[in-house]
Amino acid sequence: MVGSGYPGGMNTPDDDWLRLDQQICFSLHAASRAFNGVYRGILKDLGLTYPQYLVMLVLWEHDELPVKKLGEHLRLDSGTLSPLLKRLEAAGLVRRERSARDERSVEVRLTEEGVALRGRALQVPRRIASSTGFGPEEIRALRARLDDLTTALDAAAALADPRGDSSAAERP
Amino acid sequence: MVGSGYPGGMNTPDDDWLRLDQQICFSLHAASRAFNGVYRGILKDLGLTYPQYLVMLVLWEHDELPVKKLGEHLRLDSGTLSPLLKRLEAAGLVRRERSARDERSVEVRLTEEGVALRGRALQVPRRIASSTGFGPEEIRALRARLDDLTTALDAAAALADPRGDSSAAERP
DNA sequence: CACAATTGAGTTGTGCGCAATTGAATGGTG
DNA sequence: CACCATTCAATTGCGCACAACTCAATTGTG
Numbered sequence: 001m002v003g004s005g006y007p008g009g010m011n012t013p014d015d016d017w018l019r020l021d022q023q024i025c026f027s028l029h030a031a032s033r034a035f036n037g038v039y040r041g042i043l044k045d046l047g048l049t050y051p052q053y054l055v056m057l058v059l060w061e062h063d064e065l066p067v068k069k070l071g072e073h074l075r076l077d078s079g080t081l082s083p084l085l086k087r088l089e090a091a092g093l094v095r096r097e098r099s100a101r102d103e104r105s106v107e108v109r110l111t112e113e114g115v116a117l118r119g120r121a122l123q124v125p126r127r128i129a130s131s132t133g134f135g136p137e138e139i140r141a142l143r144a145r146l147d148d149l150t151t152a153l154d155a156a157a158a159l160a161d162p163r164g165d166s167s168a169a170e171r172p
Numbered sequence: 173m174v175g176s177g178y179p180g181g182m183n184t185p186d187d188d189w190l191r192l193d194q195q196i197c198f199s200l201h202a203a204s205r206a207f208n209g210v211y212r213g214i215l216k217d218l219g220l221t222y223p224q225y226l227v228m229l230v231l232w233e234h235d236e237l238p239v240k241k242l243g244e245h246l247r248l249d250s251g252t253l254s255p256l257l258k259r260l261e262a263a264g265l266v267r268r269e270r271s272a273r274d275e276r277s278v279e280v281r282l283t284e285e286g287v288a289l290r291g292r293a294l295q296v297p298r299r300i301a302s303s304t305g306f307g308p309e310e311i312r313a314l315r316a317r318l319d320d321l322t323t324a325l326d327a328a329a330a331l332a333d334p335r336g337d338s339s340a341a342e343r344p
Numbered sequence: 345c346a347c348a349a350t351t352g353a354g355t356t357g358t359g360c361g362c363a364a365t366t367g368a369a370t371g372g373t374g
Numbered sequence: 375c376a377c378c379a380t381t382c383a384a385t386t387g388c389g390c391a392c393a394a395c396t397c398a399a400t401t402g403t404g
Contacts, residue, residue, distance in 0.1 A: 024315045025207065025300070026226060030247055031318040032204035033391075034325040035197065040392090041332045051360060054198060068382065075202055078383050080361055087359085104369050104382040128197070131328035132321055142321070143196045145314060146203040149304055153206040156303035160213045205361075212362090223390060240352060250353050252391055259389085276352040276399045 038131050042124055046117060052088055053124075055081075059094065060118045064109045066099065093117060210303050214296055218289060223252075224260060225293075231266065232290045236281045238271065265289060 039050040048056065058073045059065065065073075071081055085108060088094045093114035099105040129139065211222040220228065230245045231237065237245075243253055257280060260266045265286035271277040301311065 024311050025211065025222075026229075026246070027315045027318040027322070028204055028207055029222075029226065031322045031325075032200055033247070034322040034329070035200055036391085038325045038329050038332075039197065041329060049359065050197075050201075054201065057198075066382085067384095074198070075205070076360095077362070079363080079385080082384050084360075098383095102370075102382085106383060131325055133324040133328075134321070139196050142317060143199045145317070146199040149306070149314070150199070150203045150206040152305040153203075153210045153303055156305075157206070157210050157213060160210075208361085221389065238352085248390095249392075251355080251393080254354055256390075270353095274352085274400070278353065 038128065042127050046120055046124075047091060051076075051080075051084060053121075055084065055088065056093070056114070056117065056121070059108065059110050059114065060121075064107055066105045066107055067096075068105065070108060088114075210300065214299050218292055218296075219263060223248075223256060225296075227253075227256065227260065228265070228286070228289065228293070231280065231282050231286065232293075236279055238277045238279055239268075240277065242280060260286075 036050050039053065043050060043053050046053070054074055055070065058070060062069075067078060067081055067085065071077055074081075085094060085096060089096055092111055095109050095111055096106050097109070099107050129136070132139065134142065208222050211225065215222060215225050218225070226246055227242065230242060234241075239250060239253055239257065243249055246253075257266060257268060261268055264283055267281050267283055268278050269281070271279050301308070304311065306314070
């Protein structure tokens, strides 16, 4: 009961799957980069890159957070966050200091300037939303769809490459 | 007029927009990376990265193409493509030679090995599709949605930063 | 035909994303 | 208490994305 409906009839040939794959993966890739580009233009005024903006969004919600938690919110590891946070610190938006409780942990906290930046950022979402031409409801629907996708993909990736998996496979 | 209590339900306050923005932009970002991660796992067998796979998809359709055309298909510029193509050439999948017609242009052509790789790649889309858990119809719908988004975003970006624009603004 | 403007690849520099590794701090176990 | 595994941040290395620039080839115009 594969696709069919193709000129030839029968089940969808691999060739067509390859073409469809070209479509879907390219579409997602392109959409992501287009989004990035629009954010780039708008965030230039704030002196932020798109990933830096994501970090600031989380910090505006939480104000103080260890790097680990930040990474969980954003699904990013220290390899990405460490240099990014250094740049935010150099820009005077955050301060990093090792936790007294746990010397391994580093607490990230907004500076006055970082808190103040939020005011200027308030207009960003509207400008983004208007760039998409989508209404709040459409955005919400698309978001839900993308989250479904991410959940499914993460689950599949976990199956293929069991790393943070619950079942601890024995190491020979 | 500070925040006010939004439970009341007037027009959406900026604070909520900021939260919504966190949601949608993060969702897209996360979905893109999750997709990338799944492709990474699957393409490892072929010795390709995800962007390299995109290039190969185009070449499997066209067989021979100048770098410029390749860039138009993928919306990538030479800054990205040049080193990528060098790596594909080093891997023995493509050959690059300057065009005799136009010495500026570089023709990219599949090698025997590059053509042969297509056979092994035929299974990739199925594996990706099954990872998403989406059917062909859902994939097609999502793709259409993302393409709408990309078109809108590109148009908005072009307005904000008129570069390849149709209207040739005079240069003083 | 000569000369300026444009085009096409390539290079450089910056930043992100991720795998793999390092090193210090912590926690659990005998 | 000593030892070992785990945890957390940082670093290294590689590849992609994009802006800005260089340089040669080509095209257009006078």
